[in-house]
Amino acid sequence: MGELEEARAYSEALLNSMADGIGVLDLEGKVIDVNEPLLQMMGLKKEEIVGLPLIQVLGPVVEPAEIEKVSATIGQLMAGAPAGFIEMVITHKDGTRVTISIGPSVVRDAQGKPVMLLAVMRDITERKRMEQEIQDKNEQLNAQNEELRATEEELRASNEELQAANEELTETQEQLIRSERLAAIGQLAGGVGHELRNPLGAIKNAVYYIKGKLAKSDLAEKEPRVLEFLDIVDDEVNISNKIITDLLGFSRVGKPLVMPTPVRKVVKEALARVPIPENVALNENLGPDSKEVAVDAGQIQQVLVNVITNAVQAMPEGGKLTISTRERKDFLELDVTDTGSGIADENKGKVFDPLFTTRAKGIGLGLAVSKSIIDRHGGQIEAKSAVGKGTTFTIRLPLEIPVQEDSVEKQ
Ligand SMILES: Nc1ncnc2c1ncn2[C@@H]1O[C@H](COP(=O)(O)OP(=O)(O)OP(=O)(O)O)[C@@H](O)[C@H]1O
Numbered sequence: 001m002g003e004l005e006e007a008r009a010y011s012e013a014l015l016n017s018m019a020d021g022i023g024v025l026d027l028e029g030k031v032i033d034v035n036e037p038l039l040q041m042m043g044l045k046k047e048e049i050v051g052l053p054l055i056q057v058l059g060p061v062v063e064p065a066e067i068e069k070v071s072a073t074i075g076q077l078m079a080g081a082p083a084g085f086i087e088m089v090i091t092h093k094d095g096t097r098v099t100i101s102i103g104p105s106v107v108r109d110a111q112g113k114p115v116m117l118l119a120v121m122r123d124i125t126e127r128k129r130m131e132q133e134i135q136d137k138n139e140q141l142n143a144q145n146e147e148l149r150a151t152e153e154e155l156r157a158s159n160e161e162l163q164a165a166n167e168e169l170t171e172t173q174e175q176l177i178r179s180e181r182l183a184a185i186g187q188l189a190g191g192v193g194h195e196l197r198n199p200l201g202a203i204k205n206a207v208y209y210i211k212g213k214l215a216k217s218d219l220a221e222k223e224p225r226v227l228e229f230l231d232i233v234d235d236e237v238n239i240s241n242k243i244i245t246d247l248l249g250f251s252r253v254g255k256p257l258v259m260p261t262p263v264r265k266v267v268k269e270a271l272a273r274v275p276i277p278e279n280v281a282l283n284e285n286l287g288p289d290s291k292e293v294a295v296d297a298g299q300i301q302q303v304l305v306n307v308i309t310n311a312v313q314a315m316p317e318g319g320k321l322t323i324s325t326r327e328r329k330d331f332l333e334l335d336v337t338d339t340g341s342g343i344a345d346e347n348k349g350k351v352f353d354p355l356f357t358t359r360a361k362g363i364g365l366g367l368a369v370s371k372s373i374i375d376r377h378g379g380q381i382e383a384k385s386a387v388g389k390g391t392t393f394t395i396r397l398p399l400e401i402p403v404q405e406d407s408v409e410k411q
Pocket residue numbers: 306310311314338340341342343347351352356357358359361362363364365366367368391
């Protein structure tokens with residue numbers, strides 16, 4: 001083997017052992033030589049390539065658009081401009097598809113004159129496949145994520161619905177317990193009140209009789225304290241009678257007899273029934289005369305009497321009592337505000353409970369009965385209070401009333 005042949009064999013072996021495909025073209029784009037890996041990538045034999053223009057070689061194995069890309073790049077290179085990598089899919093005769101990346105360059109002689117073109121090809125099929133797989137996985141994940149988010153949203157909505165339902169249930173339950181307690185108290189109060197009325201009547205009669213006899217004897221003058229004690233007995237009997245009357249009135253709340261009623265009139269009549277002390281300044285802001293709500297005037301008046309009485313009782317040192325009404329979307333709102341003691345935080349949840357009282361002479365039925373009346377009107381009553389500053393009771397009454405037909409009659 002001559003030296004030249006030996007060198008050739010050596011460089012061929014070198015080129016064939018590379019992983020990349022190498023192609024050498026003349027300046028017209030005709031293929032001069034290729035290595036083994038390139039042939040494998042193209043799925044062609046050496047004689048199907050060498051000596052032919054590259055464009056012609058590519059014709060049967062790539063899409064026409066790719067050929068245009070290749071000739072554009074060759075043109076660019078010949079014009080002296082740099083060219084980047086070209087990616088293309090080669091389809092072998094047996095249908096195998098291979099994605100390759102081609103890095104083209106110009107080979108120049110010592111004077112810088114272009115002498116040939118060099119193409120380095122790399123099989124990137126596997127990389128592409130992995131990239132695609134990652135992208136697919138990503139899309140899948142995104143879709144799953146989206147689904148999860150939607151499910152989460154749905155769950156949250158159901159949860160909120162459940163919570164609302166729960167709250168409604170609790171409220172209904174509390175209302176029921178309150179009505180039942182009221183009914184039980186009412187029954188007891190009715191019985192006891194009735195039983196006590198007769199002995200109290202007898203005591204009152206006896207006192208009257210003794211007083212009459214005393215007036216005609218000289219004992220009154222000799223023992224003036226006897227008359228004094230008789231007056232005390234009389235007063236206490238009167239107070240006891242009043243408590244019984246209150247108790248009976250408090251616990252007998254019937255079904256509301258609803259009629260269109262001017263708001264102003266109900267408030268005025270309630271105010272007429274509560275003595276307002278001189279040290280309490282009254283402020284009224286009642287809106288137009290004509291405004292009507294459909295209510296049981298007697299019952300709502302009872303509610304106002306209870307709430308206003310409480311307000312006055314909360315201001316033993318005097319203060320300001322404000323009653324105001326305003327129209328909301330489909331209900332009327334009435335505020336009774338005092339500048340009294342306020343309600344301690346730990347009592348705020350209890351003021352509507354039957355028999356809850358902090359007053360020495362209180363029974364603790366005023367607000368319980370008021371709430372039961374407002375509930376039966378399909379309205380709301382609530383308190384806002386700050387200790388030492390005062391309290392506002394807000395009553396809301398629907399302007400159009402669907403009175404619950406099934407509300408239980410309490411006696
Ligand atoms: N305006 C108010 N300011 C401060 N506390 C109040 C006010 N209204 C009610 N309360 C508190 O709520 C409690 C319950 O009131 P409620 O009217 O039901 O009963 P009461 O006034 O104690 O007795 P009564 O049965 O004679 O009305 C009161 O004892 C008081 O502690």
